[in-house]
Amino acid sequence: MTRPTRLEINCETGEQTSIELTDVEVADMATASKAAADQRLAAEAEATTKAASKAALLSKLGITADEAALLLS
Numbered sequence: 001m002t003r004p005t006r007l008e009i010n011c012e013t014g015e016q017t018s019i020e021l022t023d024v025e026v027a028d029m030a031t032a033s034k035a036a037a038d039q040r041l042a043a044e045a046e047a048t049t050k051a052a053s054k055a056a057l058l059s060k061l062g063i064t065a066d067e068a069a070l071l072l073s
Contacts, residue, residue: 004029 003020021029058068
């Protein structure tokens with residue numbers, strides 16, 4: 001497997017250089033990727049919980065989402 005690279009561009013000359021990432025940069029990238037995945041999973045769990053709570057409240061009140069929106073407008 002090839003190592004990840006980054007592209008550096010010299011704006012003055014237009015020269016493009018592809019540079020392999022160091023072990024530290026690869027580890028940082030993996031850490032950032034895991035943090036983003038964890039954050040996405042937490043956001044999805046929060047949205048699911050919120051939707052379930054909303055559905056339970058609407059059911060308890062005996063109204064639909066459209067009727068609730070109408071009441072709140």
